[in-house]
Amino acid sequence: MSEExxxxxxxxxxxxxxxPSLGNYLGALKNWKNxxxxxxxxxxxxxxxxxxxxQNPTELRKKTRDLITLFxxxxxxxxxxxxxxxxxxxxxxxxxxxxxxxxxxxxLSRMTQFKDKSAKHAxxxxxxxxxxxxLMAADILLYQADLVPVGEDQRQHLEITRDIAERFxxxxxxxxxxxxxxxxxxxxxxxxxxxxxxxxxxxxTDNDNNVIHILDDINLIANKIKRAVTDSDNEVRLSPDKPGxxxxxxxxGAVTGKTAEEAQNEFKGTGxxxxxxxxxxxxxxxxxxxxxxxxxxSADKAYIDSVIKDGAEKAAYIANKTLRKAQKKVGFPV
Ligand code: ATP
Ligand code: LTN
Numbered sequence: 001m002s003e004e005x006x007x008x009x010x011x012x013x014x015x016x017x018x019x020p021s022l023g024n025y026l027g028a029l030k031n032w033k034n035x036x037x038x039x040x041x042x043x044x045x046x047x048x049x050x051x052x053x054x055q056n057p058t059e060l061r062k063k064t065r066d067l068i069t070l071f072x073x074x075x076x077x078x079x080x081x082x083x084x085x086x087x088x089x090x091x092x093x094x095x096x097x098x099x100x101x102x103x104x105x106x107x108l109s110r111m112t113q114f115k116d117k118s119a120k121h122a123x124x125x126x127x128x129x130x131x132x133x134x135l136m137a138a139d140i141l142l143y144q145a146d147l148v149p150v151g152e153d154q155r156q157h158l159e160i161t162r163d164i165a166e167r168f169x170x171x172x173x174x175x176x177x178x179x180x181x182x183x184x185x186x187x188x189x190x191x192x193x194x195x196x197x198x199x200x201x202x203x204x205t206d207n208d209n210n211v212i213h214i215l216d217d218i219n220l221i222a223n224k225i226k227r228a229v230t231d232s233d234n235e236v237r238l239s240p241d242k243p244g245x246x247x248x249x250x251x252x253g254a255v256t257g258k259t260a261e262e263a264q265n266e267f268k269g270t271g272x273x274x275x276x277x278x279x280x281x282x283x284x285x286x287x288x289x290x291x292x293x294x295x296x297x298s299a300d301k302a303y304i305d306s307v308i309k310d311g312a313e314k315a316a317y318i319a320n321k322t323l324r325k326a327q328k329k330v331g332f333p334v
Pocket of ligand 2: 011012013014015046049135136139140148150154157
């Protein structure tokens with residue numbers, strides 16, 4: 001009998017705060033799909049994180065369901081991985097509370113996402129927004145994750161997760177695995193198409209042409225790429241002073257599995273019009289089958305219900321084990 005080797009654990013999550021953007025897909029979802037063969041993967045819908053910004057309740061419920069459906073449409077198997085909704089597993093809130101008591105105001109005040117979101121939602125700077133990274137740490141640590149595949153913008157949150165885990169372990173022994181980030185070389189930071197100096201964000205509603213949502217109509221996706229802001233020198237080249245063209249090269253590279261440099265070499269001497277057409281074709285070819293599958297899956301309500309129920313049970317089983325360990329360490333009667 002062959003000896004079973006335990007695979008490393010991958011954990012990641014995404015907020016149901018809108019239809020995922022091309023940035024979410026290239027920075028995170030595509031890698032989740034590619035990593036599932038070699039790891040034990042757990043992927044969550046971070047709906048508890050999503051309410052740090054005001055949401056419409058009916059829409060949030062729908063977006064949560066649509067996002068789990070989309071995970072499956074992308075090719076992330078609910079049979080071979082655990083897909084679940086964060087609020088279905090009570091251990092997240094319970095561990096987050098404990099970890100809040102091991103996290104300093106000073107370190108949370110340095111989080112750039114908190115600063116950005118506070119500026120964007122100045123009328124609702126709530127305590128949840130401030131302690132958001134602590135809930136994220138609880139997510140990751142509950143599952144003893146080895147690797148966390150995310151985009152570049154989450155690097156700081158991973159560092160604070162490691163700091164909190166190390167602090168707790170130093171006090172109480174080895175309770176938590178210290179996780180590593182997995183940030184892709186190409187596609188980790190896709191920028192807005194109209195403002196390529198800021199990251200593309202799924203909840204950005206200011207200018208629809210800035211964001212590609214992966215369920216946008218195929219023609220609309222192509223048009224958004226064709227309308228993307230560039231510059232006037234008509235040379236397809238990677239450069240910090242050519243953020244629009246550099247972003248499109250990154251997108252093309254990430255979609256086709258090449259580095260941005262390889263993409264640049266491929267388009268040497270090509271005009272912007274032709275270049276944009278090639279980027280649009282590559283993006284559409286990648287996204288179209290996902291959209292078709294999403295439509296089919298959405299019709300099967302019972303199947304999606306069963307995935308959600310099943311995922312919650314499997315996730316809770318793992319999470320509760322870690323939660324009990326942490327509760328015991330801090331002196332709760334468990
Ligand atoms: P929101 O608009 O609600 O803040 P978001 O689009 O920033 O959402 P998240 O749900 O916060 O997306 O992130 C989900 C995953 O997508 C994370 O791993 C994050 O690092 C990654 N990601 C988000 N935006 C980008 C981007 N522009 N480029 C690459 N990866 C991204
Ligand atoms: N904060 C993340 C979403 C998220 C997450 C996590 C990512 C919530 N919990 C755990 C990785 C691991 C974001 O992308 N904004």
